[in-house]
Amino acid sequence: MSHFVTTSWLADRLDDPAIQIIDASWHMPNSGRDGRNEFLAGHIPGAIFFDIDQVADTSTDLPHMLPDETTFGAMAGALGISSDATLVVYDEHGLFSAARAWWTFTVMGAKAVKILEGGGLKWRAEGRPLEAGETKALPTTFAAKLRPGAVASFADVLAASQARDQILDARPAPRFSGDTPEPRPGLASGHIPTSRNLPFGELIANGRLKSDPELEEIIRSAGIDPEQPIITSCGSGVTAAILALALDTIGAREVALYDGSWAEWGARSDAPVETGPASSSGV
Incomplete structure (x- = not known):
């Protein structure tokens, strides 16, 4: 089973309520780039920004450590991300931090997680639509259950x-x-x-x-x-x-x-x- 979906597949489903698009862009600390600011400037329509540095275990100084089930479920739900939706994650590198988001949602019990092939780079190169600003998503339920041994x-x-x-x-x-x-x-x-x-x-x-x-x-x-x-x-x-x-x-x-x-x-x-x-x- 492929973990990827194409840009054309996603473009045909932008209005599908069963699909949630997640921008998981993250950049190395010394890159001079900021994922959230880039998201606000322009992202795939309807995408929710998922900040791996914020949805994390804040009790440690280590970066973006996976939080416990309860914390993750509450934080993902507050962002409007549902464990029952088909999640399509992407990043602005092509394939980089989207894999971390795929892993996070998968090991936390999401029903289905896909990665956008080529990410935001391919989407933009094809001249597909973008929107700016925050995405307003209603809070929902993410029933998190960490996979044993993950x-x-x-x-x-x-x-x-x-x-x-x-x-x-x-x-x-x-x-x-x-x-x-x-x-x-x-x-x-x-x-x-x-x-x-x-x-x-x-x-x-x-x-x-x-x-x-x-x-x-x-x-x-x-x-x-x-x-x-x-x-x-x-x-x-x-x-x-x-x-x-x-x-x-x-x-x-x-x-x-x-x-x-x-x-x-x-x-x-x-x-x-x-x-x-x-x-x-x-x-």
Whole structure:
């Protein structure tokens, strides 16, 4: 089953009350871009802005951590997002933070979640309609129920590393190896011991995932067996969701996302760190 819908499919259904469109655009802290301001300037008609930094666990300093079920359900419902609707998420990169929104809504029990192929970039390039300002959506009910095993904690990842279980990191290779400093200050450089590296961009072409055979070949070439449990990680839990999306697409069943990712691991004095390429670690 494809996780994507086309721009033409969505354009034909803009007035369908059973479909809710969600702009989940998010930009790296050092990008100079602001997702909400860009949304206010122009977005797909009827879209609701979903801010991953706001719909989050505010009890931690870690960025955009998944909140508990009750908090998430209340916050999503207040935005007018229903767990019974078909949710179509997109971002203004093509495929970036939309995957994090897909993962969030899916693991929180939404009935159906799709990603707009090509995102806002493709929609705009095709000259399709836009609207500006806030979208007024009535509060509704989002019956959140977190999928068991969907989120990996620091302790889970540490145990997986020590057991040499599969951990897959979506960061660019120079960050994984420790040759390039992290964009967030105060973090160590390197990677979780025994983890493997698969930069998320290798999975994407034209704003969507590559074909299933290509995905499987790329994932296996990274040293990962999709038939065994996998933990995905990245810088702060956003592009780890692209790995989770690709793994789900090819039928991997036991995938957990390390929500704290390197923002947590790289800041902890008790977290072991390796440097160098993935070939020096892993299985």
